[in-house]
Amino acid sequence: MSYWVGLPLLVLVALTEVSVLPMFRVYGLQPNLMLVLLIAWLIVRGAGEAFVLAPIGGVLLGFVDGAPAGTALIGLAPLAFLQDLRGSQLREGGIIEAVGFTILMSFFYNLVHLGVFTLLGEAGEWGTAFVRIVVPTVLLNVVTLLPLYWLLTIANQEPRRTVYA
Numbered sequence: 001m002s003y004w005v006g007l008p009l010l011v012l013v014a015l016t017e018v019s020v021l022p023m024f025r026v027y028g029l030q031p032n033l034m035l036v037l038l039i040a041w042l043i044v045r046g047a048g049e050a051f052v053l054a055p056i057g058g059v060l061l062g063f064v065d066g067a068p069a070g071t072a073l074i075g076l077a078p079l080a081f082l083q084d085l086r087g088s089q090l091r092e093g094g095i096i097e098a099v100g101f102t103i104l105m106s107f108f109y110n111l112v113h114l115g116v117f118t119l120l121g122e123a124g125e126w127g128t129a130f131v132r133i134v135v136p137t138v139l140l141n142v143v144t145l146l147p148l149y150w151l152l153t154i155a156n157q158e159p160r161r162t163v164y165a
Contacts (some may be wrong), residue, residue: 014060031144043098044152047083075109102145106138
């Protein structure tokens with residue numbers, strides 16, 4: 001897999017997130033498919049491709065979702081910081097690391113959206129929004145991550161590098 005797969009996949013995911021997923025909402029909520037895909041890509045494929053695809057995914061999502069311009073891009077920006085937290089390892093991460101990244105990034109992504117809508121005067125009470133929107137969306141993102149991570153792991157046909165002690 002490379003950019004030849006990643007770029008069309010990002011376009012497909014952005015369009016799916018705004019056109020198909022709203023028909024399958026759970027209690028009025030839907031997972032952030034672009035966010036989950038980019039986290040899985042970062043863990044399975046490494047930082048090289050993910051750092052190129054993340055800004056493209058943020059811009060694509062910004063074009064098609066209803067949020068103010070740049071909100072998705074700002075929400076996806078900490079992927080680079082999480083990679084630095086992970087350290088410069090020679091191996092790809094595992095599912096536990098992917099779940100941890102998904103939880104952290106989901107909180108940040110949703111709080112960025114909540115903050116932007118608050119600045120625009122369109123948000124309600126933060127406590128209620130946090131409990132009724134942010135926390136359940138984090139759980140939906142983790143549930144969405146599991147099959148997506150599995151599919152990316154299977155599709156990744158490059159030889160795996162290992163760390164030798």
